[in-house]
Amino acid sequence: YDLTVVEGALVGRVNGLAVMGSDSGSVLPIMAEVTPTQGATGQVIATGLLKEIAQESIKNVSAIIKNFTGKDIRNMDVHVQFLGTYNGVEGDSASVTVATAIISAIENIPVRQDVAMTGSLSVRGNVLPIGGVTYKIEAAAKAGIKKVIIPQSNLDDVVIEERYAKMVEIVPVTTIEEVLEHALVFERKEDFIAKIKEMSSRRAKAFADKPAPKPVSV
Amino acid sequence: YDLTVVEGALVGRVNGLAVMGSDSGSVLPIMAEVTPTQGATGQVIATGLLKEIAQESIKNVSAIIKNFTGKDIRNMDVHVQFLGTYNGVEGDSASVTVATAIISAIENIPVRQDVAMTGSLSVRGNVLPIGGVTYKIEAAAKAGIKKVIIPQSNLDDVVIEERYAKMVEIVPVTTIEEVLEHALVFERKEDFIAKIKEMSSRRAKAFADKPAPKPVSV
Amino acid sequence: YDLTVVEGALVGRVNGLAVMGSDSGSVLPIMAEVTPTQGATGQVIATGLLKEIAQESIKNVSAIIKNFTGKDIRNMDVHVQFLGTYNGVEGDSASVTVATAIISAIENIPVRQDVAMTGSLSVRGNVLPIGGVTYKIEAAAKAGIKKVIIPQSNLDDVVIEERYAKMVEIVPVTTIEEVLEHALVFERKEDFIAKIKEMSSRRAKAFADKPAPKPVSV
Amino acid sequence: YDLTVVEGALVGRVNGLAVMGSDSGSVLPIMAEVTPTQGATGQVIATGLLKEIAQESIKNVSAIIKNFTGKDIRNMDVHVQFLGTYNGVEGDSASVTVATAIISAIENIPVRQDVAMTGSLSVRGNVLPIGGVTYKIEAAAKAGIKKVIIPQSNLDDVVIEERYAKMVEIVPVTTIEEVLEHALVFERKEDFIAKIKEMSSRRAKAFADKPAPKPVSV
Amino acid sequence: YDLTVVEGALVGRVNGLAVMGSDSGSVLPIMAEVTPTQGATGQVIATGLLKEIAQESIKNVSAIIKNFTGKDIRNMDVHVQFLGTYNGVEGDSASVTVATAIISAIENIPVRQDVAMTGSLSVRGNVLPIGGVTYKIEAAAKAGIKKVIIPQSNLDDVVIEERYAKMVEIVPVTTIEEVLEHALVFERKEDFIAKIKEMSSRRAKAFADKPAPKPVSV
Amino acid sequence: YDLTVVEGALVGRVNGLAVMGSDSGSVLPIMAEVTPTQGATGQVIATGLLKEIAQESIKNVSAIIKNFTGKDIRNMDVHVQFLGTYNGVEGDSASVTVATAIISAIENIPVRQDVAMTGSLSVRGNVLPIGGVTYKIEAAAKAGIKKVIIPQSNLDDVVIEERYAKMVEIVPVTTIEEVLEHALVFERKEDFIAKIKEMSSRRAKAFADKPAPKPVSV
Ligand SMILES: [Ca+2]
Numbered sequence A, B, C, D, E, F: 001y002d003l004t005v006v007e008g009a010l011v012g013r014v015n016g017l018a019v020m021g022s023d024s025g026s027v028l029p030i031m032a033e034v035t036p037t038q039g040a041t042g043q044v045i046a047t048g049l050l051k052e053i054a055q056e057s058i059k060n061v062s063a064i065i066k067n068f069t070g071k072d073i074r075n076m077d078v079h080v081q082f083l084g085t086y087n088g089v090e091g092d093s094a095s096v097t098v099a100t101a102i103i104s105a106i107e108n109i110p111v112r113q114d115v116a117m118t119g120s121l122s123v124r125g126n127v128l129p130i131g132g133v134t135y136k137i138e139a140a141a142k143a144g145i146k147k148v149i150i151p152q153s154n155l156d157d158v159v160i161e162e163r164y165a166k167m168v169e170i171v172p173v174t175t176i177e178e179v180l181e182h183a184l185v186f187e188r189k190e191d192f193i194a195k196i197k198e199m200s201s202r203r204a205k206a207f208a209d210k211p212a213p214k215p216v217s218v
């Protein structure tokens, strides 16, 4: 098993993107697996020497997961593994990567390995801006990635060289649902739409943000 | 998703106010989401590198939440996320913001995004004074906020420049109920009053402070 | 809401007394609230940057609470909040204040706000001596308090100036029941006695110290 | 309530003995109370700034308590309070004092206040030797104590001045049952014996050490 | 019991491989045992002074174990013991060794003691590359081991002297199933295949990665 | 109660052996007691200032205990007390001593006090080598011990002076069952064998290592 996989599709494995120092990007694969819990109730268990902000980002992702799927998460342990991060990981820009890996593992839907992604998540599913977006895109291009998902709010920060621009497609997104649309693999388009709808159903019910209500004076 | 939102209305998102150093205010958005719990019982999970007083303020807010809603909080996890606070957060002046975000998420009622707020909460729902109120109001004004909710007891501390005074309305309050009246969005006024009454009912039952009983000599 | 309240009566709020440095007293209000628990079982949650001895004093108070009331504390969270103690609190002299605030909140009986108190508690309800009694009494007098409850065993330590002595009544006590008699507000005297008896009933059953049994030689 | 009590009998209060520095003894009162538990199951909660060895001695005492009484300890919290130890407590020589206070509180049997005691406990009820026995006995005598219980194995270490020797009776013991015989107050001798038997019954059943079996060669 | 065992077959014992400093390999035996749990639910308990990455590797292995066996792991404690590591253990290259020892203990299938192994595990059962592979192989050869299992992705890193090359067979693998095929002992080949299938069944069901689905454009 | 006991037989008490510094042995008695649990489930509680390796050795012993006895350990707390170790204990060479004391307490079978022992335990019951065996044997001899149980794998390390060699019998062992055969006291030989068989039965069932199966080529 080589740590670098940039083609085909795999369940529970997603290519994330990291910055080392201030100007060097790299592909950071993340794997997830779900298991029956050994404890009284389920938990999310993340490894890879996550530091404080990274650990908190896992908690934020868990809010998405708990709302996303209709399966009973009380009997489920969710394992998340950052591969090869022996010097630790800090930051929250892998949130979308972690969320995608977990949803892939729970729903057993493969993830495109020619896609890489970066983005922070709010507890309500918004994709929030991150740092080092240009270095990350270039690292993805060099590694053979074909498509890079980034936060819409980072689009202005992208200043990549022409040669890399030709190698990768940049996909700006604002929600985790958009991330899933671009990264997950479904055999037929209509299956895909049905599945996302099914996955979002509990979430939809929980959210149910009313469409742009007019403020009243109180 | 841009971190600055100052118009419309959103569920589970509230514009708080912070002071950096001793004289620079800023808008600090806070998001909340509720999910079915993965653990044996529900918990409040707050992220954003909260330091000691800020963590304790979350505990105080939880007293309000547990009394406010009639829903069974034992099966509910409450996620609270301070957005973008990568250098940590200290203090308890975001208590009203956190409480409002959570109640919005639980009750699925949108919050006005042109409103910002600051204030500490007692475990019984009183809004207690905070620091830096002038800097906070000016920062809100600059960001495009139209209305700033502050503790009544801080009213004397407000010394803002004329140009900012024209931009924002200042709303002094003494209880969390007043905060909700100004920040939550209801389509019709009567709905609003019914909802607040319903939300407060458990709390009312728990409180039931007798109106000004005469002391007896004992 | 002003942190200083010295008249009327409120549920779950008690004026405690503190010493800062070695010779400066102040009024330290403490609030309590009870809520349905979100966890598997109830707990006592105290905020205000309590240091080690202060945290232990909360545990000692919890022994009193668990014996005092007949209500099922397993479904109840008890929140205790020291107001405005942003530099931390050390010592156990607020034990009677905490106990009074909690019992007021649980039983929904108002506390006289013109009363302030200081005293450590044993796990069996004895009021134990504390430090700085003179400074505390003077601070209470200056703040407008009319009656100060102190441990009987501290009576010899009281050396206050004539002008303060005229302003406040000093009430020495030996048990938490005496504290409650002086601080809680009942509409009618007979109601009061009935209520205290009812509150103490479980405790009485648990205690049941035999009246002065003669030692036997063994 | 005065911290020094050396006459009469009280439930849940026992005069222990401590050494400060290397040559100064003092009377160290310990109180215990039992309450219905607020948690899922019972626990022993000890306060008084206990350091590491002292905390472990509480665990050892809990082994005795769990075997001693037939009552259901799963629904019971046991509170132990070292009075006035604001500078911390180290060592295990208060084990017999703690055990006696707890058994008194659980069984509601008064303890003689003219008795003081020192001794470490094994998890099987043996009274083990302690340090500073002479200083402790002299401190007890000075405080007005009439009888001091010490470990049998410390008897050789006792070298007290004649004047103190006249003031107190020294009682060497080898088991916690002997401690209880000397410290607890029963109205009638036969009641006492019955009670101790009843208290020891579960323990007796658990122990049931066979009388001096001959070793077999294996 | 000698720590070095290189022949025969034993349940719950596997020869791992370690590197000390940067250039000295050694055989590191690991034992596992399963027991009924004493706690409310099962847990994995690992000893041998495991440091941070090593502790996380145990968590990753637990993901494999929870998916691998159909037995109810909620009533089972899994004990893992690194033998003789009194100076601590760091790294994740013993993951395959730990997983093999646990599966042997749970399924009661002996492990070949003339086999040694090294390799990190992903939470989905992939064998990931490790460091010091050459030193480890040489140490195994010197100790009398006949077969060394290593990650396929480390094959290029193997540069061993001729004399050691003759002593041991090197077996590159990519999944934990392959490790088990080479290390576990079954009396008959068909039993083996049935057993692995049975062991993998729950896992297979959980995994069910679809064979190379074609990406759709979304 | 004298800490040194070297004759007769006692339930739950075993003479262990320790090394202080690098060349001075001593007898280290260990006591165990079992009680009904006060918590939700049983636990092993060890005191005596155990450091990291010593604490892990207690976990390893617990694997043996959970498999050894057929009694329901979920309702049982197991207390282990190292006597007199006020400066802390490090190392795992008391594992056999702890296991023997616990099994004696659970099964209510006396332990010979003229026997001392040293040895580390694997989680599967093997007795593993320890350090300082010669100093330990000499200390045992000086204290009046008649028989010393040591790991078989330490036999070569024993180099004791002639005069001590005459005083004690050295018994090398490889499993915890052998330790029990030499240390526990049964009134009749046949009872002993029946009891060990009964004690080992659950364990036997769990182990059931097949007798030397031939490896198959896979
Ligand atoms: Ca932008």
Ligand SMILES: [Ca+2]
Pocket (backbone or CB within 6 Å): A206, A207, B033, B034, B105
């Ligand atoms: Ca929601």
Ligand SMILES: [Ca+2]
Pocket (backbone or CB within 6 Å): B153, B154, B155, B156
């Ligand atoms: Ca004011």
Ligand SMILES: [Ca+2]
Pocket (backbone or CB within 6 Å): B206, B207, C033, C034, C105
């Ligand atoms: Ca209330």
Ligand SMILES: [Ca+2]
Pocket (backbone or CB within 6 Å): C206, C207, D033, D034, D105
């Ligand atoms: Ca009682």
Ligand SMILES: [Ca+2]
Pocket (backbone or CB within 6 Å): D153, D154, D155, D156
């Ligand atoms: Ca002696």
Ligand SMILES: [Ca+2]
Pocket (backbone or CB within 6 Å): D206, D207, F033, F034, F105
């Ligand atoms: Ca016993």
Ligand SMILES: [Ca+2]
Pocket (backbone or CB within 6 Å): E153, E154, E155, E156
């Ligand atoms: Ca390679």
Ligand SMILES: [Ca+2]
Pocket (backbone or CB within 6 Å): A033, A034, A105, E206, E207
């Ligand atoms: Ca799976």
Ligand SMILES: [Ca+2]
Pocket (backbone or CB within 6 Å): F153, F154, F155, F156, F157
């Ligand atoms: Ca040897």
Ligand SMILES: [Ca+2]
Pocket (backbone or CB within 6 Å): F172, F173, F174, F178
């Ligand atoms: Ca032998």
Ligand SMILES: [Ca+2]
Pocket (backbone or CB within 6 Å): E033, E034, E105, F206, F207
């Ligand atoms: Ca087994």
